[in-house]
Amino acid sequence: MSAQNEGKRRTAPQVRAQKGGDKIVSLTAYSAALAPLVDPLVDFILVGDSLGMVEHGMDSTLGVTLDMMIAHGKAVVGSTAEALIVVDMPFGSYEASPEAAFRAAARVMAQTGCGAVKLEGGAHMAPTVAFLAARGIPVMAHVGLTPQAVNALGGFRSQGHDAAARDKILGDAVAVAEAGAFAVVIEGVVEPLAEEITRTVAIPTIGIGASAACDGQILVLNDMLGLTARVPRFVKRYGAIGEAVSEAVKAYAQEVRGRTFPAEAHVYKPRG
Secondary structure, three states: OOOOEOOEOOOHHHHHOOOOOOOEEEEEOOOOOOHHHHHHHOOEEEEOOOHHHHOOOOOOOOOOOHHHHHHHHHHHHHOOOOOEEEEEOOOOOOOOOHHHHHHHHHHHHHHHOOOEEEOOEOHHHHHHHHHHHHOOOOEEEEEEOOHHHHHHHOOOOOEOOOHHHHHHHHHHHHHHHHHOOOEEEEEOEOHHHHHHHHHHOOOOEEEEOOOOOOOEEEEOHHHHOOOOOOOOOOOOOOOOHHHHHHHHHHHHHHHHHOOOOOOHHHOOOOOO
16 A cells, blocks of 8 residues: 555645556545545545446446535545545536536535546547646546447447557547646556556556556445446456345344344333
8 A cells, every 4th residue: 555644635646646656546435434444545535426337226327417426525525534535527517618627626626625536538638637737626537448438439348459449549648648637547448558558648547447557556346345246357356245235134134023133232221
């Protein structure tokens, strides 16, 4: 784990400074129940719009609203103290213009207290990245498999399999880096491309389904804990929390139906 700041929350410039140094560790988190468990162990927590799928049962991230992101972001910021908190900008909140993106991002930062926002897109979003960065909003970029563009991409498919696609994704990463992003997520791309991007750009690369050569890694917390039934091939399960929850609920149900819960220790007796 990278060194923390003696109880002080990490910042985007500090994460940016880890390029080529200590590996950057990150996970998603969406609630005040789980975020504090992640907080002291990672460099940044992403309040991802993946919450639409893993917390709200949506088929994609497209239905996530700005209000949803703010509510979850506020819960995560309020329950943590060490990690940088990055909040995703949801679909439709930033694409129309740099000015619209600034209004939405400023609202997210003001109402959640987060330290940065993340937005998807490459060269076409570079002017927006530059506009936000120039106005004091740290931006994490996201290239490769961009879930908000799932319909245009034809599904959740790995990217960069031919020369044209590789050139475009590399160009996207270079563009957002030069525009002022402090880091870039590389999702679902072939490994040699992720390695090339990491060598090429001056900002940290955060891999998810990319390469161990990236400057850091991120996974969806629910996926790696075993709380979701189906996960992408790039996910490694580090726990079986879903099974533990099922067993606990099963035991509870059996005791309720068997009239053994609540027992004497779990009820109140009159005083005197």
